[in-house]
Amino acid sequence: MNPAFVVLVNHSAAAEQAARYAAVLGGPLGVQLELVHVYQDPMLLSEMAFAPVPYLPQLQSDADEALQALAERLPAAEATVLAAPMPYAVQEAIDRFQPLLLAMSLSAEQGLADYLLRNHLLPVLRATHHPLLLVPETGPPPALPRRVLVAVDAEYFALSAASLALAPLLASWPAAFSVVHVRHIASGFEQPVPERLGGSLRELLPVPAPLELCGDAGHDPAAAVLRAVADAQADLLVLIARPRSFLGRLFHRSVTAEVLRGCPVPVLLLPADAPDQPDWMPAMS
Structure with a gap:
């Protein structure tokens, strides 16, 4: 079947x-x-x-x-x-x-x-x-993705079983994958990308993907995501959706909705499992 x-x-x-x-x-x-x-x-x-x-x-x-x-x-x-x-x-x-x-x-x-x-x-x-x-509605003509961008923030996540079941689908595309870590950068100081953020993604993505930092110096993470889409020339954006905030607060309150309103390419929302944030993991402000 x-x-x-x-x-x-x-x-x-x-x-x-x-x-x-x-x-x-x-x-x-x-x-x-x-x-x-x-x-x-x-x-x-x-x-x-x-x-x-x-x-x-x-x-x-x-x-x-x-x-x-x-x-x-x-x-x-x-x-x-x-x-x-x-x-x-x-x-x-x-x-x-x-x-x-x-x-x-x-x-x-x-x-x-x-x-x-x-x-x-x-x-x-x-x-x-x-x-x-x-x-x-106004996206490009349908075609298999060539460049897929996965955007994550600073919070812990573990993808759901239904999300991980998409691994064979992603592997079937002739696409290059990259992961961008969007976080607020204060006073020009950039902290290193946490290695733990890539753990769940390694089970999903067909090949190890480079994990890059995308600074949000202007307190506008939605704009940072859209800028990363443009810089990567991505034709598909993947966002992580946590149980407590499916759509409404992926990065910070209505950020996901803002990304959806401005994104020129299709967006794939991947649910994460609860618990979505352990006590020791600080949320991004």
């Missing part, structure tokens, strides 16, 4: 972009693409509140046809429509397909994207510890 990706889609060009990127990413492993559309009752949407009832079955039928057409345009893809609130639908998709990761588009409509991530997807992913791939 081939491994699977679950791609959460609607009928937008952004969703198709995410599905195409996921198909390319999983191609070397023969990944099965499970396209999941979560059907929401149009009567619950304000813009459809006054839609004539006879039109509602036709709307769902049109949605099903559009999803099937998308699946036919992609290699090794199947389409599924789930009619349930988003958190329950995501959990059902995980239980049914046992995916290596979930994927979705990151729309330019940041308010909607933030709402879906924070209120629907992330509570489920926090509980399941599944990796999440976010593909920007």
Whole structure:
């Protein structure tokens, strides 16, 4: 049985972009693409509140046809429509397909994207510890990554079993990997990169990756990460997500959200296991 990706889609060009990127990413492993559309009752949407009832079955039928057409345009893809609130639908998709990761588009409509991530997807992913791939709507054409940048901060982490299960996938890409350690640099003084930060990553990355320091002298770690992406000419960014703060405070409060808003390349969020910080490990201020 081939491994699977679950791609959460609607009928937008952004969703198709995410599905195409996921198909390319999983191609070397023969990944099965499970396209999941979560059907929401149009009567619950304000813009459809006054839609004539006879039109509602036709709307769902049109949605099903559009999803099937998308699946036919992609290699090794199947389409599924789930009619349930988003958190329950995501959990059902995980239980049914046992995916290596979930994927979705990151729309330019940041308010909607933030709402879906924070209120629907992330509570489920926090509980399941599944990796999440976010593909920007305006990103480059789908292609296998050539330069992958992994960004970490000063805090301890141990990747979840679901994250470590991606090791064969990463090894299948013709990519060079590098790790950047983002930390605040005060008064020009740079402390050495802690060797312990690379321990969990050695189990994930196909080859030992250079571990570099990226100074955050301006108290803006999100900008430091984005600068590192540009300097490395990376075409995929990997971020570590801790259980206590899946998305919201990867480096410091809303840093991850800021990175997602400004990152021009796809971002892979890898969950870390709890406990996420031992008593002897200071947090980055």
